[in-house]
C-alpha cells in the first residue's frame with residue numbers, strides 16, 4: 001500500500017497574521033517565532049518603510065489617508081505574493097528563510113475593509129493586552145504619529161475603537177500581559193500546530 005506523508009497542519013498552509021494594538025508585541029513575537037521555530041517573518045510596517053520612507057514622514061508629508069492606502073497596498077501585495085527580496089525577511093537563527101509565513105501588521109491596518117477581507121484568507125492571531133503593560137513602551141514615543149499628543153489617552157481611545165474588529169477577525173487570541181515573550185511564542189506555535197479550520 002502506498003503511504004502518504006502526514007498532512008501539514010492546516011494553519012501552516014495559510015499565512016499567519018498578527019494583529020493587535022500598538023506596542024502589544026506583534027513585531028517582537030514575529031521575530032521570536034522566526035528565531036525559535038524557523039517561520040519566515042515579515043513586518044508590514046518595515047516593508048512600508050523600506051518601500052516608501054519613514055511612517056512619521058509619510059504622515060507629516062502626505063497624511064494619514066495616504067499612509068492607510070500604502071498600508072493596504074503593502075499588506076495585500078504581501079499576502080498575494082509571499083515573495084520578497086531578502087532584506088525584507090527576518091531570517092531565522094539558522095539563517096534560513098523558509099517556513100510558513102508570519103506577517104505582523106500595524107495596529108490600524110485591520111480597520112481597512114480591504115485588509116480585513118484579505119485577512120479572512122489567513123490565520124489571524126490577536127494579541128490582547130492592556131494599558132499598564134504597554135505604557136512603559138509608548139510613553140515618550142515620538143515615532144508613532146497616531147499616539148500624539150497624549151500617548152496614554154490616544155492608545156486607550158484607539159484600542160476601544162479597534163477592539164471589536166480585532167475580536168471579530170481573530171482565529172487565535174493570546175493574552176499577553178505579564179508573560180515572557182518565549183512563553184507566548186511557544187503557546188502560539190502549539191496552537192498553530194493544532195489549529196484546525198472551522199474548529
Ligand SMILES: Nc1ncnc2c1ncn2[C@@H]1O[C@H](COP(=O)(O)OP(=O)(O)OP(=O)(O)O)[C@@H](O)[C@H]1O
Pocket residue numbers: 020021022023024025026027028029045104105106107137144176179180181184
Ligand atoms: N512579552 C513581552 N515581554 C517583554 N517585552 C515585550 C514583550 N512584548 C513586547 N515587548 C517589548 O515591547 C516593545 C514593543 O513591541 P513591538 O514593537 O513588537 O510592538 P508592536 O505590537 O509591533 O507595535 P506597533 O503597533 O508599533 O508595530 C518590544 O520592542 C519589546 O521591547
Ligand SMILES: O=C(O)C1=C[C@@H](O)[C@@H](O)[C@H](O)C1
Pocket residue numbers: 021022045055105106107108109143144145146
Ligand atoms: O495603530 C496605528 O494606527 C499605527 C500603528 C503602527 O504600527 C504604524 O502602522 C502606524 O504608526 C499606525
Ligand SMILES: [Mg+2]
Pocket residue numbers: 026027028043045104105
Ligand atoms: Mg510592530
